[in-house]
Amino acid sequence: MAPIFEAQLRAVSLRVTRPRLAVLATLRDHPHIDTETVLALVREELPAVSHQAVYDVLRALTDAGLIRRIQPPGGIARYESRVGDNHHHVVCRSCGVIADVDCAAGHAPCLTASDDHGFVIDEAEVVYWGDCPDCAARNSPTSEGIS
Template sequence: MPDTDLLRERGLRVTAPRLAVLDALSGRGHLDADEVLGHVRATLPSVSVQAVYDVLHALTGAGLLRRIEPAGHPARYERRVGDNHHHVVCRGCGAVDDVDCVVGHAPCLVPSSTSGFAVESAEVTFWGLCPTCRQAG
């Protein structure tokens, strides 16, 4: 479905900055706000920092983007939504990649005792070193 229709479907107005943000994240996944801004400005040089934050917020709220916040790194955004996949984060450079599914020990995904919390979701983040940082030592 074209991005234009995706936006309308969620009751969001179609604007150039929104289309540009969606385009910036297409196929490139896991960009932070600053990187998104860079891509957007390649075609729309006058877009403001806040516009990008507003758009990222709106699209995330509408379920068109997913926000990832790895500890110690700025938030990143991706278009892959709705499938609850997981992520590997490089503890060197903060690079993020997708992990389709998790193997083994299901009990770890169902909390044993919830201390009265009403648990809604489980988030799994793997930490390690990306190929580049591994070589750099």
């Protein structure tokens, strides 16, 4: 998979470095993770990588459009490598797990605002909130009283 990541980096005029490759691989394998988790997973491959280096890589990759930073209201920033398709997210109110949600209409109707105020809109963020299946089962009235 490294040749694909190398090509992605070169396509946006970024140098190919081991930390950048490691962050891209980590986000491919673990979408929607926070900076500390990225750091911990990258350090499994590159033990000497600094905290600042990972922050710098995340910023550079986000600025280049290779990864996406998402931050649901009230939550911490998370990162994902799925970019360019204007997908949305569903967030569990109980445990904070995040999952991708494709547009239900089969296209991106959310990019057609009722009033765009003259903006050229290229992205919309929709966040659905609820309980994930595990939390819903734990929080259901039928699970309370069962030992």
